[in-house]
Amino acid sequence: MTALILLHLPPGSIQGALEFIFEPQSSNVTGGKMVGGFDQTLELALTQLEVTIFALALSLVLALPAGLYLGHKGVGELLAVGLGNAGRAIPELALIAFMAAAIGVGTLNLTIALAVLGIPPILTNAFVGIRQVDRAPVEAARGIGMTEREILFKVELPLAIPTLMAGIRLATIAIVATATIAPLAGVLTLGDYIINENVYGENGVVAGAIVVAVMALTLELLLAALQRRLTSKGLKLSPA
Amino acid sequence: MSSPTLTLAAVGEVGKGFIHERTSETLPCQATEKLFCFDWAKENIDRYGTPTLQHLELVSLAVLFGFTIAFTLAVLAHRRRWLQSPLLAATGVLYTIPSVAFFFLLLPLTGRGVDTAVIALTAFNLQVIYRNTIVGLSNVPSSVKEAARGIGQTDRQILWRVELPLATQEIIAGLRIATVSTVAIATLAVFAGGGGLGAPILQGGIDFKTNIIIAGGIAILMALAFDLVLLTIQRLATPWERVARA
Amino acid sequence: MPSDELTEKSTAGASPVRYAGATKRYPGSAKAAVEELTLEVPAGEICVLVGPSGCGKTTAMRMVNRTVEITEGDIFIGEQSVRERNPAQLRREIGYVIQQIGLFPHRTIAENIAAVPQLLGWNKERVAARSAELLALIGLDPDLADRYPAQLSGGQQQRVGVARALAADPLVMLMDEPFGAIDPINRERLQNEFLRLQAEIGKTVLFVTHDIDEAIKMGDRIAIMREGGRVAQYATPAELLMDPADEFVEDFVGADRALKRLALMRVADIDLWKAPLAEVGQATAEVRAALEGAEVPYPLLVDDERRPLGWLSERDLAGGQVPARPDSPLGPLLDRDDIMRDALADLLQGEAQYAAVVDGEGRIEGVLSVEIISEFLASPEAKTEEHSATERPRE
Numbered sequence: 001m002t003a004l005i006l007l008h009l010p011p012g013s014i015q016g017a018l019e020f021i022f023e024p025q026s027s028n029v030t031g032g033k034m035v036g037g038f039d040q041t042l043e044l045a046l047t048q049l050e051v052t053i054f055a056l057a058l059s060l061v062l063a064l065p066a067g068l069y070l071g072h073k074g075v076g077e078l079l080a081v082g083l084g085n086a087g088r089a090i091p092e093l094a095l096i097a098f099m100a101a102a103i104g105v106g107t108l109n110l111t112i113a114l115a116v117l118g119i120p121p122i123l124t125n126a127f128v129g130i131r132q133v134d135r136a137p138v139e140a141a142r143g144i145g146m147t148e149r150e151i152l153f154k155v156e157l158p159l160a161i162p163t164l165m166a167g168i169r170l171a172t173i174a175i176v177a178t179a180t181i182a183p184l185a186g187v188l189t190l191g192d193y194i195i196n197e198n199v200y201g202e203n204g205v206v207a208g209a210i211v212v213a214v215m216a217l218t219l220e221l222l223l224a225a226l227q228r229r230l231t232s233k234g235l236k237l238s239p240a
Numbered sequence: 241m242s243s244p245t246l247t248l249a250a251v252g253e254v255g256k257g258f259i260h261e262r263t264s265e266t267l268p269c270q271a272t273e274k275l276f277c278f279d280w281a282k283e284n285i286d287r288y289g290t291p292t293l294q295h296l297e298l299v300s301l302a303v304l305f306g307f308t309i310a311f312t313l314a315v316l317a318h319r320r321r322w323l324q325s326p327l328l329a330a331t332g333v334l335y336t337i338p339s340v341a342f343f344f345l346l347l348p349l350t351g352r353g354v355d356t357a358v359i360a361l362t363a364f365n366l367q368v369i370y371r372n373t374i375v376g377l378s379n380v381p382s383s384v385k386e387a388a389r390g391i392g393q394t395d396r397q398i399l400w401r402v403e404l405p406l407a408t409q410e411i412i413a414g415l416r417i418a419t420v421s422t423v424a425i426a427t428l429a430v431f432a433g434g435g436g437l438g439a440p441i442l443q444g445g446i447d448f449k450t451n452i453i454i455a456g457g458i459a460i461l462m463a464l465a466f467d468l469v470l471l472t473i474q475r476l477a478t479p480w481e482r483v484a485r486a
Numbered sequence: 487m488p489s490d491e492l493t494e495k496s497t498a499g500a501s502p503v504r505y506a507g508a509t510k511r512y513p514g515s516a517k518a519a520v521e522e523l524t525l526e527v528p529a530g531e532i533c534v535l536v537g538p539s540g541c542g543k544t545t546a547m548r549m550v551n552r553t554v555e556i557t558e559g560d561i562f563i564g565e566q567s568v569r570e571r572n573p574a575q576l577r578r579e580i581g582y583v584i585q586q587i588g589l590f591p592h593r594t595i596a597e598n599i600a601a602v603p604q605l606l607g608w609n610k611e612r613v614a615a616r617s618a619e620l621l622a623l624i625g626l627d628p629d630l631a632d633r634y635p636a637q638l639s640g641g642q643q644q645r646v647g648v649a650r651a652l653a654a655d656p657l658v659m660l661m662d663e664p665f666g667a668i669d670p671i672n673r674e675r676l677q678n679e680f681l682r683l684q685a686e687i688g689k690t691v692l693f694v695t696h697d698i699d700e701a702i703k704m705g706d707r708i709a710i711m712r713e714g715g716r717v718a719q720y721a722t723p724a725e726l727l728m729d730p731a732d733e734f735v736e737d738f739v740g741a742d743r744a745l746k747r748l749a750l751m752r753v754a755d756i757d758l759w760k761a762p763l764a765e766v767g768q769a770t771a772e773v774r775a776a777l778e779g780a781e782v783p784y785p786l787l788v789d790d791e792r793r794p795l796g797w798l799s800e801r802d803l804a805g806g807q808v809p810a811r812p813d814s815p816l817g818p819l820l821d822r823d824d825i826m827r828d829a830l831a832d833l834l835q836g837e838a839q840y841a842a843v844v845d846g847e848g849r850i851e852g853v854l855s856v857e858i859i860s861e862f863l864a865s866p867e868a869k870t871e872e873h874s875a876t877e878r879p880r881e
Contacts, residue, residue: 088420089463093427093438094456100446140588143553143660144602144650145578158592177338181428185446194344195431202347209344213337220336232592234634 017206035200036207041190045211048189052176052219054111059118059171067126071160072152080127087120092178096185105186113185117178118171125167129160158232165227172223176216190215277450285454287440292458294435298354298426299466302361303419310366311411314373315399324374331367339364339425343432357434361426365418372414376407409481412474416467423463427456500690501657503527503550507559510545510715519545520715522559527707530688532875534705536695537738542715543694547660550692551580563658578602581651581659581689585666587643589635595621595646596631602654620649623686625679641672648680652687659691665700677703685876698739702727702746706875710735723750744863748827752879753820753843756862758852761786761840766810770803782840782853787812792849794819794842817841822851825879830859 024037070076099113133156141155157164180191193200193208200208310331317323337345342360350356380403388398404411430438437455444451475482504527510520520542527533535543548554550561552573561568568576589598596617603613621628624645635643644664651659665673677700684691695701701708702723709720712734719731727747730736740746762776764785773785785798787808796812818836820829820843833841833856843851873879 085420085467088417089424089460089467091424091427091437091456091459093430093441094452094459097441097446098449098452098456101449101452105446134591136584136586136588137590138588139553139586140582140584140647141590141601143551143577143582143584145574145576145580145605147574150605155590155592173336173338177340180338180340181431184442191340194340205344206347209341209347212341213345216336216338216341217333220332234590234592234594234636237634237636 014206016203017210020200020203020207021211036193036204041193041207041211044188044190044192044208045215047187048176048179048182048191048212048215051107051110051114051179051182051187051189052172054107055114055118055175055179056168056172058111058115059122059175060168062115063119063122064126067123068130068152068157071127071130072148072156074131077127077131080123084120084124087117087124090117092117092174093181093184096178096181100185107187110179110182110185110187114175114178117174121167121170121174122164123167125163125170126160129163129167130156132163133159159235161230161232162227162235165223165230169220169223169227172219173216176212176219180212275449276453280450281454288437288454288458291435291437291439291455292462294354294439295423295426295429295437295459295462298357298361298429298434298436299419299422299462301358302422302426303365303415305358305362306365306418306422307369307415309362310369311373313366314370314377317374318377318399318403319395327370328367328374331370334363335367337363340428340431343428346432352433354434357426357429357432357436360432361422361429364425365422368418368421369411369414372417373407373411376410376414377403379410380406405478408477409474412470412477416470416474419466419470420463423459423466427459499655499657500529500688501564502529503533503658503690503692504562505546505549505559506562508546508549508556508561509558510542510549510554511557518557518714520549523715523717525709525717525720527690527692529690531706532684532691532693532704534693534695534701534708535711536698536701536705536708537711537718538713539696541711541713543696543711544662546711546715547662547692547694550658551577551582551660553577553582578605578654579656579658581654581656583644583647583651583659583661583664585663587640587647587667589643589646589650591635594632594634595626595638598635598646599649599653601650606654616653620653623652623683624649639672640668641676644668644676645679648683652689657690659689661691661693663695664693666695680704681876681878699746702750703878704875710738745827745830747863748830748859749825750873750878751826752822753824753826753829753854754822754851756826756854756858758843758854759840759858761842761853763788763792763850764798764808765790766808768808770806770808773798773808774803782855784840786842786850786853788850791847794844794850797840819844820854822846823879826859829854830856 020036021041022038024034024040067080070080095113095116096110099109099116103109103112130152137155137159138151141151146154179189180194182189183192183195190208190212193204194212197205313323313327313331317327339360342363343356346356346359350359384402384406385398388402393401426436427438427441429436430442437459440455441452444455505523505525507522507524508520509518509522511518523546525533535547537543545554549556550563550568552568552571556569563580589595590601593601596614599617599620600613603616608616617631618628621631626642626645626649630638630642635646638646644667647664651661665676668676681704693701693704695704705723707720707722708726710718710726712718718738719726719735721729721731724747726735726739727743727750730739730743736743759781761782762773762780762785764773764776764787766787766789777783777785785803787795787798789795794816796816797814798808799813802809802813817838818832818841820832820841822843822845824832829841833854840853840855843854845851
């Protein structure tokens with residue numbers, strides 16, 4: 001679909017945008033100062049990637065153990081699922097603005113704000129993923145002498161990977177998308193191109209959009225591949 | 241719909257991305273650094289009327305279009321299995337591309353404005369609705385379909401009288417997820433020039449907490465309201481589930 | 487079939503199990519699920535716990551490996567109390583087979599079988615060797631070792647379940663309706679295979695079922711349970727069928743318990759009647775003399791190898807010599823190893839009063855009749871030759 005849109009664009013704009021990504025251009029506002037180009041684009045992209053990874057890591061550290069534990073014990077459904085539902089309703093712009101107002105600007109604070117977005121899907125999917133594992137192998141595992149910890153890590157977790165990874169993917173997409181508007185909170189990501197058209201021009205804007213889209217799609221593909229790697233062969237097979 | 245003017249205090253100045261519309265009314269409230277000024281809120285609540293209506297319009301249109309497209313695709317793909325993977329992938333791509341980026345990929349085509357915002361928001365909620373519809377339809381027990389076929393119903397009748405009613409729960413669940421997510425994400429529509437509740441936030445600046453809380457709060461309440469309405473529709477549309485629950 | 491040398495089973499690989507007033511009470515329940523159960527299962531025997539739904543049989547079984555915790559009393563495996571063990575470690579020494587099978591879908595068959603040995607820390611070579619050994623023991627193609635459970639049929643999966651339970655050579659096996667989720671045809675095969683296996687390895691087995699026929703087939707001893715895990719009768723199948731302790735047991739065993747007894751016996755187990763034998767060309771006078779006071783009032787024509795050819799009628803004996811072709815056909819011909827219940831069915835179907843019974847070479851051994859069978863069933867002193875479960879007749 002994106003390709004379809006791009007095909008219909010006046011050739012100038014794509015070319016202009018692509019040029020912007022790689023070659024510095026002169027800008028109107030800055031009085032001739034050069035903007036854009038590969039170095040700046042890379043720096044902005046790396047910042048966005050960095051913030052995304054930190055926020056994802058923080059979300060995982062906070063939500064994953066909790067979700068797995070609650071799922072294994074079978075308690076806290078209201079919390080785990082409720083938080084997931086509530087998380088969906090968080091307005092992204094308000095979140096960034098409020099966090100910047102409440103705890104300040106900067107990378108660390110932004111990471112915390114983004115983690116707020118990432119925690120609900122991971123918590124919910126970890127919980128649900130473990131809960132919906134077939135009870136028979138779990139009962140068998142307990143009966144043959146696995147400890148509770150061994151059951152969680154050797155039986156429940158491998159079988160919950162598909163649902164769990166889906167949650168991680170949701171978290172990642174939400175985080176990378178919101179990281180785009182991080183410049184509002186003082187962290188310069190690719191959103192800088194997008195938000196400030198008067199500085200970067202229409203080429204810059206489209207350039208920013210393209211790179212963000214590519215980044216998001218790449219992350220998604222990588223995570224999908226990771227999910228395939230981590231999912232046991234036994235789960236993907238159909239009866240012989 | 242004119243776009244909010246985005247002026248920077250100075251190029252490259254960090255943290256000044258928000259424009260500040262400091263009027264004499266807002267200054268005292270902002271200056272106090274209080275979390276929430278009730279007085280200001282009471283006096284200025286009608287400022288939020290237009291953004292709220294815009295937001296409502298954006299979400300309604302996006303979900304309406306999204307549902308129409310995704311539902312149709314799902315019904316088509318339900319019979320033609322070979323369509324399912326490609327459509328899932330396609331809607332997945334549309335979901336993955338961040339809406340902000342989507343707005344500006346559309347820029348050369350549709351410019352700034354409500355249209356752009358609605359198109360991007362529609363693209364965003366296609367996948368959930370599509371996937372839930374497909375799953376809901378395929379979860380209908382084959383025994384029920386066999387019985388329907390046995391009493392002489394055509395495929396089309398089975399679809400409309402048996403499969404879709406039984407899939408309603410799953411479909412509306414997907415619709416709820418899509419709607420709530422769209423309300424949240426539509427706060428970004430301001431960047432596309434589409435207005436909505438993001439506008440007051442952007443106009444107010446970082447340090448105007450009361451403003452953020454009001455605008456954000458309205459968005460959250462709107463999401464909740466939509467969710468409850470859809471939940472009620474779901475309950476009304478599936479009386480057999482209600483009995484099972486009792 | 488085990489040879490005479492093996493009849494004395496080694497009990498080194500099995501321990502006796504003793505319930506000592508074991509009780510399970512769930513909080514909030516006035517009645518105990520299992521009330522002071524006291525029972526002894528000798529080493530190397532299959533003890534079947536059978537009873538109606540909710541009687542506590544599964545709970546009682548699961549108290550042994552503490553997947554259900556014991557409220558009062560104790561259970562001893564050998565001399566050791568199960569309550570004094572760490573539960574996870576205890577369970578690694580007990581084989582556990584459940585109805586829903588519960589193989590790990592994300593592990594291969596070999597890895598499934600290797601589960602307990604790995605928990606016990608065996609080295610890789612030992613684990614692999616044991617896996618291969620067990621695959622052979624349960625009769626599965628070694629090629630299946632690298633497949634996943636989803637690729638196996640239900641019957642195959644449960645065989646793997648049994649192999650997994652046996653992998654660490656446990657002293658006791660717990661089996662909770664293990665063949666309940668399998669279709670009837672394969673269930674019978676699995677039952678037979680397990681009995682064959684048991685003949686070789688002789689584990690102490692606690693087997694739960696709700697099916698009295700399965701209990702009779704599989705059990706060396708059967709405990710019929712009623713609500714609260716109370717044992718209505720604990721006896722061998724034959725005793726159970728001959729002498730039900732009360733009305734509950736009688737009802738549970740079924741109105742056809744007489745027929746069930748017959749399923750436990752072979753034709754050879756009964757005292758057969760003798761019919762006077764006649765050969766072709768023999769003087770009919772001799773034959774008529776032999777008929778006097780014979781148990782069976784008809785002579786049986788046999789060849790020189792004592793193989794039956796047919797029954798002789800009055801008309802056959804009219805002449806001076808026994809004719810070559812008898813008047814009456816032979817009718818049903820039974821083998822001494824036939825299951826008594828099938829033999830009865832043949833008799834009834836053949837509408838014959840008497841049927842000749844032959845040995846492995848086809849030579850006459852005796853005559854069976856419906857009368858003999860009913861006399862046997864009616865006599866209170868008649869003893870069914872007691873076979874252990876692994877030696878009982880089965881198809």
